[in-house]
Amino acid sequence: KRKLQLSPEQCSNFYADQYGKMFFPNLTAYMSSGPLVAMVLARHNALSYWKELLGPSNSIKARETHPDSLRAIYGTDDLRNALHGSHNFSSAEREIRFMFPEAILEPIPTRQAAVDYLNLYVNPTLLAGLTALCKEKPADPM
Numbered sequence: 142k143r144k145l146q147l148s149p150e151q152c153s154n155f156y157a158d159q160y161g162k163m164f165f166p167n168l169t170a171y172m173s174s175g176p177l178v179a180m181v182l183a184r185h186n187a188l189s190y191w192k193e194l195l196g197p198s199n200s201i202k203a204r205e206t207h208p209d210s211l212r213a214i215y216g217t218d219d220l221r222n223a224l225h226g227s228h229n230f231s232s233a234e235r236e237i238r239f240m241f242p243e244a245i246l247e248p249i250p251t252r253q254a255a256v257d258y259l260n261l262y263v264n265p266t267l268l269a270g271l272t273a274l275c276k277e278k279p280a281d282p283m
Contacts, residue, residue, distance in 0.1 A: 142180045143241060149173045155239055167220055179240035188233060191226045198222055 147155065152169040159165050182191055196203040196210020200222045203213035215223035227233035230249075237246060250258065274282055 142178060144176055144178050145240075146176045147173050155236070164220060171220060181237055181241065181244070188227060188230065195224055195226050 149169050152172040153160070156165065156168055156172070159168060184190060194211055196207035196212045198212070199219040200212045200216025201218060203210050203216065203222075207213055211224050212222045217223075227236050234246060237244065
């Protein structure tokens, strides 16, 4: 979690993918008009979970269709919708690096890389530990 205030130039860089759209000047002006709180959220399926909590990007529509969503509660319109959520994993990585340049992001292994790691390091350690427990049969294994 980090509280900061972005300059119009920083907002332009953050929302570079929106450049050229009609709302872009208003977006950068609004986003640089005051402090904001940036957060990194981590959990299984974090992107879809956060999007569900946010609700539709248009706060007026959110109040009609998702009245308990964060944007329905805190947003005022389509531009001032109170909260941002990354569109996908690569956007999330880019945005985390932007908001938290000092953070070290560990690469997320692919499925096969994770399986290989478990087989090479975790499973042998677990097997050795469980085997030792079975041989000694301690009264209180905890």
